[in-house]
Amino acid sequence: EVQLVESGGGLVKPGGSLRLSCAASGFTFSSYSMNWVRQAPGKGLEWVSSISSSSSYIYYADSVKGRFTISRDNAKNSLYLQMNSLRAEDTAVYYCARSSTSCWGDYWGQGTLVTVSS
């Protein structure tokens, strides 16, 4: 059974940092691109960042470029999102989702809540 489990969310002050993790199981993690998507409270879905299977290609939404860093460890079946210089508008539930050349978003994690507030 495919599982994606996020962790690392919490309350952080503006300007602070947080590192999210996504633990994958039930599939060959190293064969899939992985993504972060976020959802602000009561709002819609926003793509944040993507990383290819071997980390050769990395992309960010303009809203997080220069502040967030996506990475993965295929040996540990894990995806990460390092978030620096956090702003109130980064408050959201952060989901990890897998993708491939044939399908985007067939599995998502349950999400982890990041709250940026003083």
Added chain:
Amino acid sequence: DIQMTQSPSSLSASVGDRVTITCQASQDISNYLNWYQQKPGKAPKLLIYDASNLETGVPSRFSGSGSGTDFTFTISSLQPEDIATYYCQQYDNPPELTFGGGTKVEIK
């Protein structure tokens, strides 16, 4: 950036009704469109991929159609468990994908 305009933003229908949601892309995205269902406090669930293909295990009352810029998502007979928010998503030019604004479906 490709913009996705989804309508309506909310709807109320009776059990057994046919429900239709539309999504319009700001440019041609071929058939690179997904439809998701999201229930409160849960992650989005993929229902339809490539505009019209039903994801494994998804009830056949859900369907999708369209290509290019205009897409439609249909629930042929609304059930109580279908109460959720539905989102379209384009992936014509990954990784820069975009979502529609969502349609909240309620029971009348």
